[in-house]
Amino acid sequence: MTTRHVADITDPVTGEMTTLTAATESELDQLVDEHLEQHYPTLQSEDPEPAGMG
Structure with missing residues (x-):
């Protein structure tokens, strides 16, 4: 039996x-x-890890 x-x-x-x-x-x-991600993309202002800030 295959587990799905x-x-x-x-x-x-x-x-x-x-x-x-x-x-x-x-x-x-x-x-x-x-x-x-396709249906509910994360807004940049909500992104907890902004690019280039670390």
Whole structure:
């Protein structure tokens, strides 16, 4: 039996649900990160680590 890793992401505005699946936990983490960055990009003013400041 193959184990699948699943994440359900619900849009807080529309209520639309997206289900992501992957063969491994690390692949799922990457898919979730990519999905969130694509749909909810971090504004530069909210970025806790500004580039060139360290």
